[in-house]
Amino acid sequence: MIAKQCVLDKGFVRLIDQMGSDRRVVEAVRVSTGTVSDDPERDRKLIHFLIEHGHGTPFEKVVFEFHVKCPLFVARQWFRHRIGSFNERSARYRRFDEEYFVPDFSTLPEGYTADDLAAYNEALHHAYATYERLVAKASGGPEQRARAREVWRGLLGTSFYTEFFWTVNLRSLMNFLKLRMHPTAQYEIRQYAEAIAAMTREAVPISYEAFERFVLSREAGSI
Amino acid sequence: MIAKQCVLDKGFVRLIDQMGSDRRVVEAVRVSTGTVSDDPERDRKLIHFLIEHGHGTPFEKVVFEFHVKCPLFVARQWFRHRIGSFNERSARYRRFDEEYFVPDFSTLPEGYTADDLAAYNEALHHAYATYERLVAKASGGPEQRARAREVWRGLLGTSFYTEFFWTVNLRSLMNFLKLRMHPTAQYEIRQYAEAIAAMTREAVPISYEAFERFVLSREAGSI
Amino acid sequence: MIAKQCVLDKGFVRLIDQMGSDRRVVEAVRVSTGTVSDDPERDRKLIHFLIEHGHGTPFEKVVFEFHVKCPLFVARQWFRHRIGSFNERSARYRRFDEEYFVPDFSTLPEGYTADDLAAYNEALHHAYATYERLVAKASGGPEQRARAREVWRGLLGTSFYTEFFWTVNLRSLMNFLKLRMHPTAQYEIRQYAEAIAAMTREAVPISYEAFERFVLSREAGSI
Amino acid sequence: MIAKQCVLDKGFVRLIDQMGSDRRVVEAVRVSTGTVSDDPERDRKLIHFLIEHGHGTPFEKVVFEFHVKCPLFVARQWFRHRIGSFNERSARYRRFDEEYFVPDFSTLPEGYTADDLAAYNEALHHAYATYERLVAKASGGPEQRARAREVWRGLLGTSFYTEFFWTVNLRSLMNFLKLRMHPTAQYEIRQYAEAIAAMTREAVPISYEAFERFVLSREAGSI
Numbered sequence: 001m002i003a004k005q006c007v008l009d010k011g012f013v014r015l016i017d018q019m020g021s022d023r024r025v026v027e028a029v030r031v032s033t034g035t036v037s038d039d040p041e042r043d044r045k046l047i048h049f050l051i052e053h054g055h056g057t058p059f060e061k062v063v064f065e066f067h068v069k070c071p072l073f074v075a076r077q078w079f080r081h082r083i084g085s086f087n088e089r090s091a092r093y094r095r096f097d098e099e100y101f102v103p104d105f106s107t108l109p110e111g112y113t114a115d116d117l118a119a120y121n122e123a124l125h126h127a128y129a130t131y132e133r134l135v136a137k138a139s140g141g142p143e144q145r146a147r148a149r150e151v152w153r154g155l156l157g158t159s160f161y162t163e164f165f166w167t168v169n170l171r172s173l174m175n176f177l178k179l180r181m182h183p184t185a186q187y188e189i190r191q192y193a194e195a196i197a198a199m200t201r202e203a204v205p206i207s208y209e210a211f212e213r214f215v216l217s218r219e220a221g222s223i
Numbered sequence: 224m225i226a227k228q229c230v231l232d233k234g235f236v237r238l239i240d241q242m243g244s245d246r247r248v249v250e251a252v253r254v255s256t257g258t259v260s261d262d263p264e265r266d267r268k269l270i271h272f273l274i275e276h277g278h279g280t281p282f283e284k285v286v287f288e289f290h291v292k293c294p295l296f297v298a299r300q301w302f303r304h305r306i307g308s309f310n311e312r313s314a315r316y317r318r319f320d321e322e323y324f325v326p327d328f329s330t331l332p333e334g335y336t337a338d339d340l341a342a343y344n345e346a347l348h349h350a351y352a353t354y355e356r357l358v359a360k361a362s363g364g365p366e367q368r369a370r371a372r373e374v375w376r377g378l379l380g381t382s383f384y385t386e387f388f389w390t391v392n393l394r395s396l397m398n399f400l401k402l403r404m405h406p407t408a409q410y411e412i413r414q415y416a417e418a419i420a421a422m423t424r425e426a427v428p429i430s431y432e433a434f435e436r437f438v439l440s441r442e443a444g445s446i
Numbered sequence: 447m448i449a450k451q452c453v454l455d456k457g458f459v460r461l462i463d464q465m466g467s468d469r470r471v472v473e474a475v476r477v478s479t480g481t482v483s484d485d486p487e488r489d490r491k492l493i494h495f496l497i498e499h500g501h502g503t504p505f506e507k508v509v510f511e512f513h514v515k516c517p518l519f520v521a522r523q524w525f526r527h528r529i530g531s532f533n534e535r536s537a538r539y540r541r542f543d544e545e546y547f548v549p550d551f552s553t554l555p556e557g558y559t560a561d562d563l564a565a566y567n568e569a570l571h572h573a574y575a576t577y578e579r580l581v582a583k584a585s586g587g588p589e590q591r592a593r594a595r596e597v598w599r600g601l602l603g604t605s606f607y608t609e610f611f612w613t614v615n616l617r618s619l620m621n622f623l624k625l626r627m628h629p630t631a632q633y634e635i636r637q638y639a640e641a642i643a644a645m646t647r648e649a650v651p652i653s654y655e656a657f658e659r660f661v662l663s664r665e666a667g668s669i
Numbered sequence: 670m671i672a673k674q675c676v677l678d679k680g681f682v683r684l685i686d687q688m689g690s691d692r693r694v695v696e697a698v699r700v701s702t703g704t705v706s707d708d709p710e711r712d713r714k715l716i717h718f719l720i721e722h723g724h725g726t727p728f729e730k731v732v733f734e735f736h737v738k739c740p741l742f743v744a745r746q747w748f749r750h751r752i753g754s755f756n757e758r759s760a761r762y763r764r765f766d767e768e769y770f771v772p773d774f775s776t777l778p779e780g781y782t783a784d785d786l787a788a789y790n791e792a793l794h795h796a797y798a799t800y801e802r803l804v805a806k807a808s809g810g811p812e813q814r815a816r817a818r819e820v821w822r823g824l825l826g827t828s829f830y831t832e833f834f835w836t837v838n839l840r841s842l843m844n845f846l847k848l849r850m851h852p853t854a855q856y857e858i859r860q861y862a863e864a865i866a867a868m869t870r871e872a873v874p875i876s877y878e879a880f881e882r883f884v885l886s887r888e889a890g891s892i
Binding site: 475 | 701703704726729755756757759762832834
């Protein structure tokens with residue numbers, strides 16, 4: 001199991017837990033059809049058949065728990081995938097650290113210079129310094145300090161890092177990968193999708209192989 | 224872990240797999256608030272607080288896999304709980320056995336006699352015999368035999384037993400228990416809910432204790 | 447609007463209400479991109495582009511309400527589509543009528559005769575007569591009569607007709623059609639899918655046209 | 670119908686469309702129980718009974734479409750309610766305007782001064798000016814300009830305004846109101862919940878009355 005993979009300049013993905021594997025997918029189908037098999041090659045063919053013909057429910061039996069650290073703007077895209085459960089760090093109970101995403105120079109459109117990145121850093125640092133000073137100024141009990149944290153966080157750009165736990169089944173996970181590994185997805189979330197994909201390939205190698213063969217490599221209308 | 228519990232005259236519930244436990248619920252909250260604790264009593268208080276105040280998402284981190292055998296009319300009520308994943312045996316690929324639910328005499332309204340139950344058994348046996356004869360008569364390839372099984376199963380009453388796998392998180396599970404352990408739920412599904420509850424109590428004792436204290440024992444408007 | 451379409455021997459589909467149309471899909475996208483257009487041809491191209499490239503969320507803005515009458519075994523397949531809301535007639539509060547599905551002779555595998563259908567009818571009639579007699583025998587208050595209805599319905603085959611209301615958005619509806627209009631779907635549910643498709647084509651002609659062109663006509667791995 | 674209600678300093682909520690009403694809820698139940706009624710007082714009692722006893726599915730028949738403009742940090746809380754469909758303006762296709770939320774002085778904890786708000790405004794203006802300059806500098810085709818918009822938006826604080834369309838059924842809407850009108854919810858999202866509540870009360874007066882009586886006014890454990 002890949003314990004942890006670093007992503008972007010300060011983020012990561014960790015696979016914390018897993019329920020079921022390729023074998024569980026096969027068992028879920030066997031309860032339907034009443035057949036049995038101890039032949040790994042038949043199991044493999046069955047999994048390929050399921051994905052080729054869009055039979056997704058057996059893949060809902062395999063569930064993963066990930067721990068993710070990513071910029072807020074990546075988290076916003078991630079949370080749009082509604083099937084799955086998210087627990088995020090709270091900006092009310094925890095003060096943000098001065099940790100924000102700085103884009104890699106190579107990923108910028110042509111024409112930008114080191115001065116532009118310096119201006120980006122300077123503006124984010126200035127916003128953070130203001131946030132930090134205003135939050136520190138809060139007097140009174142825990143509720144007043146929580147109110148200060150929740151109202152002044154509006155200063156912080158969506159490049160600031162957040163963390164969350166993600167519970168997701170293999171079917172939804174493959175749907176996430178299909179959309180977020182696509183060349184039209186934003187570069188930054190694609191880095192996370194690639195890291196998740198590498199962990200998924202290790203965790204359920206046969207399902208991933210079928211997903212790559214029949215879904216990832218084809219361009220087709222879907223709904 | 225309670226491996227298997229018999230329910231009704233021919234049914235059962237088996238807990239096949241589990242991801243996470245009471246501890247996982249606590250960890251999911253700690254990622255939000257940024258606090259740590261090694262004090263079991265504080266963890267217990269936190270779980271009670273979450274349920275008392277309706278904070279359900281941390282309980283979505285704990286996931287169970289059950290194997291269930293029950294009458295079709297119970298499965299129909301069960302599948303109305305949409306959050307969770309079901310894989311059921313197929314009436315197209317598998318022939319039904321002559322296994323149907325016979326109500327316990329003590330659960331019938333007053334006035335019914337042994338003769339009434341005999342008439343019930345006779346009618347279901349007659350329907351099954353017709354189903355068996357018609358399915359056996361199918362000639363041709365696997366597709367024709369599958370068509371025969373799928374069309375003639377319409378003969379079989381909803382008292383016939385089916386089997387399915389159920390993947391469900393702890394939050395949805397508690398919602399299922401709240402509705403299906405209620406005195407107004409049908410007697411037969413209540414027996415399944417009681418069996419699931421006993422397994423849940425063993426698997427996540429603190430969460431179950433809080434559920435019993437703040438949800439099961441209170442009658443309140445909800446949506 | 448097609449008010450009502452008959453399906454199978456005794457069933458129907460009625461389109462009761464609709465929120466939004468092709469125009470609403472376009473508006474939902476325009477709020478994203480901030481563009482405006484009064485050119486119907488550009489709107490049509492936009493809708494085709496969305497479906498060709500799998501951008502499904504704008505189609506969640508269009509919602510339909512259907513009233514369906516179908517055999518229980520069709521309803522069981524229908525309810526497996528979890529995104530959507532179902533309200534079904536209750537076998538506890540309403541006595542079933544003697545209305546069950548009789549397969550069309552032309553849809554049976556070779557080798558079956560009129561005598562076989564007669565045996566099917568006889569067994570279902572016999573089960574119904576037993577159900578009717580046992581339900582009628584219930585004495586006592588409304589609760590005892592409800593208990594009688596809910597326990598003796600186990601006699602009735604899944605060919606008996608039920609009714610339900612279905613609230614569903616256009617995205618989930620297209621997913622339902624894709625799976626249930628497929629040649630491998632059971633003949634009986636395909637008849638319902640065809641009826642729903644005809645109503646959908648009238649209600650949202652451009653979306654349906656794109657769905658037919660990019661989804662229905664292509665065979666591709668999906669998840 | 671309340672066409673539009675202003676919220677916070679620059680936001681709003683508009684009710685764009687509605688499918689079904691109190692009457693539809695009643696009809697959905699009548700299909701279950703097979704009863705009919707033309708007595709408005711009986712309909713009212715039925716709706717109150719449903720909410721008092723937690724029968725939520727009939728309220729899924731009523732669907733609303735809202736148009737919302739709110740700060741990003743409010744949208745982030747809103748989107749955590751997964752049942753419902755969101756279409757948001759895209760930061761890739763549309764440049765952000767310099768429109769950010771400024772907290773009302775009366776909602777701040779004690780001890781803050783006009784100078785603090787001035788510092789808040791200054792930092793956000795500075796970040797916006799940097800964003801504007803960097804986005805304007807993008808050369809090349811539409812893809813390069815889209816990349817510039819998506820990467821530099823990380824500068825903008827979560828106090829910046831966004832817009833989205835929200836499709837939601839009455840059951841999920843009441844759940845949203847229960848959680849977001851609660852005194853422990855953040856002040857800013859509570860203002861939106863209050864505006865939505867006023868529109869809901871007008872759209873479905875009987876359902877809202879029952880919701881207020883049995884859900885809003887009671888404090889009870891739930892899951």
